[in-house]
Amino acid sequence: MIADGLRVLFCGINPGLMTAATGHHFARPGNRFWPVLHLSGFTPRLLKPAEQEELLAHGLGITNVVARATARADELTAREYRDGGRVLADKVTRRRPRWLAVVGVTAYRAAFDDRKAVVGPQERRIGDTRVWVLPNPSGLNAHWTTATMAQEFARLRRAAEEED
Template identity: 40%
Template sequence: MTRALPDYLASGLRVVFVGFNPGETSAREGHYYAYPGNRFYWLLWQAGLTDRLYAPHEDAALLDLGYGLTDLVGRSTRSSGDLTAAELRAGREELLAKLARYRPRVACYNGKGIYAALSGRARVAYGLQAGSVVPGVLDFVAASPSGRSREKLEEKLRLYRELRDLIAEGDEHGRLG
């Protein structure tokens, strides 16, 4: 199965943002978080993770900031609920291998469902997780930036600011974990 979007990964990234899978608009446009109602780039900017508002077609440029992008499953769908159990299992193994290979300082999961599928945990809270699915990589769960997400925009922004502080702490003290 081919991936709808390329992975933007490199060794030693500050953070890798992990989505569930590309939506149809993102797959069609060829860029992460391309649906107009998705607030990902706005959240990065408003939280102080970027110094300006990036557009989806600039997704590869986030690598220059030390930010990577990937998805749990590469196939695009209307909804993550359209993914099969087999796709989730295969995506889990692939993502764990990527995180172990590239070893970002932080893996930020854009939604509780992604982290639940990856970690096997039935209950997931937002924020920094107590354990890590890949040793040495901090796990952080943010609310989905999708407009379909039930979380309020203020809560999403609060979480992205918490992530900004975690990344800044790591920048000041060297690699965390």
């Protein structure tokens, strides 16, 4: 779900099985992406995965690093991440979002061979697109609460608004 010139293009790791079955990003119950997106101020109300098309009206989009659906991200190979990073960079170069927000520091590190990356804004740019790494909203990521994730997403939202 992408358009040209988005404010923020969110990039998940890869589709989970529920996403593959429904065609809706972050569709698994318990995934905190949609609540965090709302709590951080990106959307005026809590959207359901089936309402993902509404993101475009807010200048937002969603894609993935790797297209192959799996039950867990740890089923992906290093080569899939690297190849996915190249495809993603090409997509970003063509579509030119202002920000690419990779949801998951481990995925970012693997896709862009940046082992020292941490959550937050990155030095890397893809063309004119700035890059921000966000925490993974999967329910398996217990290091981040919904509230702390929403704070990090809100930091990105504020940075994106400063450029409007």
